[in-house]
Amino acid sequence: MKRGLRGRIILLAITTFVAVYCLLPTFGVQIPWAQKITLGLDLQGGMHLVLEVDLEKFLESFTDRQLADARGILEREGVTLVSATRTGVDRARLVLTKSADREKATKALRELSSLEVTGGSGEEILLGVAAGQAAELRRNAVKQAVEKIRNRVDQFGVAEPHITTEGDRRLIVQLPGIREPQRAINLIGQTALLEFKLADDEANLEEAVRDKGKIPEADQLLYDRKEDVRGNVTRTPLLVKRQPIVTGNALVNASARPRSDVPGWQVDFQFDQEGARVFGEATTKNVGRRLAIILDDTVVSAPVIQEPITRGQGRITGDFTDKQAADLALVLRAGALPAPVNIVANLTVGASLGEDSIRQGIRASILGALLVVVLMGVYYRWSGVLADAALIVNLVMTLGALILLRATLTLPGIAGLVLSIGMAVDTNVLVFERIREELRLGKTVRAAIEAGYQKAFVAIIDAHVTTLITAAALYYFGSGPIKGFAVTLSLGIVINLFTAITGTRVVFDWRTSRRTLTHLSI
């Protein structure tokens, strides 16, 4: 027997066995240590969202909160202010009534966690978020957004969601097999910042609506948006205090339930201890005034405080359907996003479309394989059948490798697979044609086979290398589905090198090693 032949046969047998073993679960056989093939969202149906965290908004509201803290600190120290305004995304400017207070104020402001004094003179103090800290804050905001969205998705109940970050402000959310895409988008995209703010009924609302400059400095103008059954939208303006009494961060629970007074749904909530205390104090002090419940800067309702609410329980009533109430309760439980997110891309594929794609892909693969198999068998006879067998092994191994590598099979990936069917037999075509040529030159079968493989090898490598170069570029720069193409095509042709060199060669060598062939069916 030829040296190394036995080794190659064993290697081929083992690799084929492993590949077949890996493939069994995909065809419905339950076995240990092997998974089904992973299908891309384009084949199994699902939703692929790209979200962008609005980091500017995040820093703005962070600076606003710090500025509010600064006012509190200065008030306690007895320093009076002419104004305190945010001048940029993460910059602010304080104007003191007396420049004599400057030193005292500067000292007191060291208490602030993230704003530091950056300049100014006389009555003016300039504040800013330190550069290093801003980056840290941004990173945290993105991390938090991922956490909250994961919370929401988990509570919504999606099997195997996949949430990752990309770059410094993007999130990729993949939800396989989702049935209500629109609802999922609402749940994920909503900031869900719940705030309780006192209405300012003493200020002149009409003037403020007409001229933004007339809005009192401590107030902001918000709208109560109502939609009737015919889709007409009415917007009622309301002036509220900028500083919230308490926010949704203080909630420990929220749940949807039917309203007892009128048809419709409401959301009941429960504050944590600190939240309950603050809320109790504020409602005690402000009985008879209106309290606005605000969700993402839109007034949900603004009821009059009838009596102090000290047990930390409350409810949000609006025109909610059961689903809306349930979703609101869900996002409140999961917590608000640290900043608004924008959906910059949304690819949703229905399950039926995915199934169609799989069916079409399988059909195309079968037809492609069949045509190639017949052509090879007819043209190269016995040797062609051998190449066909190698082709089948090639396909099985490629799929097996996909599973072993946990790679994802996408629709373009199927195209790559079909293409690799056509390219894989090319290796054998090059070898067979060379063998034919050598036979015509009068060489013995054994010598012709030897020369055929040896001389065709260079051209085979050429074809493989150039295809791998483009596949690598496509893998590196392509989107998800295109990566799938690059993966199946490269796996297909790399494995082809193996099956062609060990596979068909082994059979030829085996046959010539037993006896001297005088004729080769090729």
Place this chain on the structure above:
Amino acid sequence: MEIIGKTNIDFIAWRRLAYAASGVLVLVGLLATVQVWRGHANLGVDFTGGTTVQLRFERPPDLGAVRRTLVAAGLEPELQTLERGERLLVRLRKAEEAGAGTGKRVEDALRAGLPQGRFAVEGTNEVGPAIGRELLVAAQKAILVSLIGIILYIWWRFEFTFGVAATIATFHDVLAVLGVVWVLGHEITFLTVTALLTLAGYSLTDTVVVYDRIRENLRGRRRGNLGEVINASINEMLARTAMTSLTVLLAVLSLFILGGAVLRDFALALLLGVIVGTYSSWFVASPIVYEWRTRVQGRARGKR
């Protein structure tokens, strides 16, 4: 079995005609490239930003009514029916139609405007303009990197003349296919780019096989002038080239017939690529080597 036996086609003699045909193809391809560059070609929504919504109706819908309904809702739709007319692809390209929620707008408008036409939304693809731009840049990078990679490989693998000729042939193939796709008015998506790059890598195979034989024969196995050697080499490799192209052609053809709407354009580009690639390895890549060598040698002889 042998379909192509011993042949003796004079490929070099046909080269002037081939140059003319290829010239036209390349010219159209260059024009297409310019148009793509200027953003005037039919670039896919994944590059331009925009929205596509795929709908499946119970009965083939009245396209006029669909269009009127969507226009009334303030949208500018392009409609394309797929497979027996039950499936409808609505494509929106304006910047303000690129955001999230546009798919919902299309659905809502049609539900309200076509109460009798029952349909289901099968898929939505909303691409923000920023994402589209990024993907376009990624595609350009992929093109640049693969072409540079291929050219480096060619130049490492071959001597100068063959390297230049193979590079020209590769560009010829890619441009010719891009030109045809553009003339047909097909959408150019990342999948199209993928097809173009794949064929750039693949079409080289045929060229390489023929070149290897030319070099082998030039090393002295054959007598005769350069034209005869090149012709003999192509003829010797004819069956091989035809066969390798045919296998890939069959695979791609089945994708084209059965692969479904998404893969059809992709398969078409590859189909064209295999044909053009085979043609160019016979009629373009090798004649260029002939042209170059005879001119340079002729000049050298003249100096002497």
